[in-house]
Amino acid sequence: MPELRVEALTHVYSAGTPFEKTAIENISLTIPQGQMVGVLGHTGSGKSTFIQHLNALLRPSSGAVYYDGKDVNATKHSRREVKAQVGLVFQYPEYQLFEETVFRDIAFGPKNQGLDGSALEARVREAAAFVGVDETLFERSPLELSGGQKRRVAIAGVIAMRPGVLVLDEPTAGLDPAGCRQILDNIQSYREKTGSTVILVSHNMDDAARMCERLIVFDHGHIAMDGTPEEVFARPEEMSAISLSVPHAAALAMALRRKGVPLPGAIYTHEQLLDALLRIEGVGAC
Amino acid sequence: MLKDVTLGQYFPGDTVVHRLDPRTKIVLLVVYIVALFQASGWWSYALLLAATAAVMLLGHIRAKNIFKGLKPMLFIIVFTALLNMFYTPGRPVVEGWIITWEGIERSVQMILRIVLLIAGTFLLTYTTSPIALTDGLERLMSPLKRIGVPVHEMTLMMSMALRFIPTLIEETDKIMSAQRSRGADFETGNLIRRAKALLPILVPLFVSAFRRADELAVAMESRCYHGGEGRTRMKQMKLQSIDAFAFALGVLFLAAIIVMRRFHL
Structure with missing residues (x-):
């Protein structure tokens, strides 16, 4: 099974100028294939720099990134190859749409991989289906679509390369709740159907709690916490110390516990909270 | 990669050069450019070079940053130098060659002139924030408002x-x-x-x-x-004693260059 391995990764911006800034320092971790990972951290904590190393967009100042056992920065060829293996969806990806039609925009990535004809068409249809872009939109200009549709087209453009690892930077930023839900569901089902690794950078603790099996918390270019949502959200003081919060459900559960409501630990989604509340004797009866 | 573009970049700092009034700096840059085109001999170029180096030192601007900004101009600089080398009449370096001693002298001076010109401009933009720069320009050009210039x-x-x-x-x-x-x-x-x-x-x-x-x-x-x-403005610009001092130095500098021109130094 291919895995993503990061070893002692450090990145310094504008080295040697007055603007020199160490964005991430000595990051090491391994992400096995198929894992759903949430990357948390406040603005400027180094998350964006980190994910841009995963597909060799940025070259490490020191350290290395391996995918499937190979150093992604080894050669020019590997740097190109990894871009299709590790698909990176930037924040507000709809601003990168440029083609005349939705179909051609989604096809841009796989076309660069060397596909054409019916294979290319199949890829585009498959990717569009994953994110719920209807085929009737294929001949429209991407600039005419609504915000949510544009975003889904942009995500389809990356999925169409069939990456083994899908990295999404704030995929729900600026969308209405229904749009958020839809995109997250699309991502979830994409992962279930293809077995890809998904790395989700998010500010939304509720989304992270609901979707991810592992959370990596960045702070000032270091990894502050790395564990399951239970482990991470069981340390609310540490989270608030680095200007992050815990999910609403976890905060509510804690407040209830303080008031004397006997709730078990490890509550961080709305469903778990509801479930736990219903189990309390006397509540279920009424 | 694109971040390396130094055009119009500002390096914040708190040196004498940074603290000068933007108007002073703009006027001094004009003085400097005039002086640059008045320079005719090696001594004048030496003086210009020394002045530029002094401002760089005072403003804590590293030569590396100036050279980085010169990179896009490299083609023009080399091209001008080559043309001057081949098309200046005079004593040939080797009998029968087209390259002359005068040509070499001219092209070296030409390179110096272009490099110093760009370096001077960079010194202004490196040490003056864009806002201060445009405010300074606006104040300097405000007399033109009377004749309807927007x-x-x-x-x-x-x-x-x-x-x-x-x-x-x-x-x-x-x-x-x-x-x-x-x-x-x-x-x-x-x-x-x-x-x-x-x-x-x-x-x-x-x-x-x-x-x-x-x-x-x-x-x-x-x-x-x-x-x-x-x-009205949040930051009022006020000329201070260092501005007066800088002006005096600038006038002295220009005078020196003009005098040197007379003696072909």
Whole structure:
């Protein structure tokens, strides 16, 4: 099974100028294939720099990134190859749409991989289906679509390369709740159907709690916490110390516990909270 | 990569050069350029070089940053130098050659002149924030308002352009990263292929530039911006004693160069 391995990764911006800034320092971790990972951290904590190393967009100042056992920065060829293996969806990806039609925009990535004809068409249809872009939109200009549709087209453009690892930077930023839900569901089902690794950078603790099996918390270019949502959200003081919060459900559960409501630990989604509340004797009866 | 563009970049600091009034610096740059074109002999060039180096030292600007900014001009510099080398009449270096001693002297001076010209301009933009620079320009050109020149509008356009250079560079960087993540290749292929590869950058860049312009106009209007008439400033510019001192030095410097020209130094 291919895995993503990061070893002692450090990145310094504008080295040697007055603007020199160490964005991430000595990051090491391994992400096995198929894992759903949430990357948390406040603005400027180094998350964006980190994910841009995963597909060799940025070259490490020191350290290395391996995918499937190979150093992604080894050669020019590997740097190109990894871009299709590790698909990176930037924040507000709809601003990168440029083609005349939705179909051609989604096809841009796989076309660069060397596909054409019916294979290319199949890829585009498959990717569009994953994110719920209807085929009737294929001949429209991407600039005419609504915000949510544009975003889904942009995500389809990356999925169409069939990456083994899908990295999404704030995929729900600026969308209405229904749009958020839809995109997250699309991502979830994409992962279930293809077995890809998904790395989700998010500010939304509720989304992270609901979707991810592992959370990596960045702070000032270091990894502050790395564990399951239970482990991470069981340390609310540490989270608030680095200007992050815990999910609403976890905060509510804690407040209830303080008031004397006997709730078990490890509550961080709305469903778990509801479930736990219903189990309390006397509540279920009424 | 694109972040290396030094055009109009400002290196914040708190040195004597940074603290000078922007108007002083602009006038001194003009004086410096006049002096540069008055220079005729090696001694004048030595004086110019020394003055430039002194300002660099005072302003804590490293030579490396100046040279980085020179890179895009390299072609013009080399081209001018070569032309001067071949087309200056005089004593040939080797009998029968087209290259003359006078030509070599001329081309070295030409290189110095262009390099110093650019270095001087960089020293101004490196040590003066874009806002201070345009404010200074506006004040200096304000007499032109009387004859109907829209000075305020011009400087506003300039400060906006300067303000948005880094933003657009950042935006370009972002779009390039995004398209590169989709396998776009900007580095290989012939000219036509490379020009075509720019399309995925230019289209989104223009779309977002127009969106930004729109947003900016709305933001300015909703804060009741209506032109320069009767506008006051948060930061009033005041000439201080170091400005007077700098002016005096500048005048002395120009005088020295003109005197040296008389004696062909």
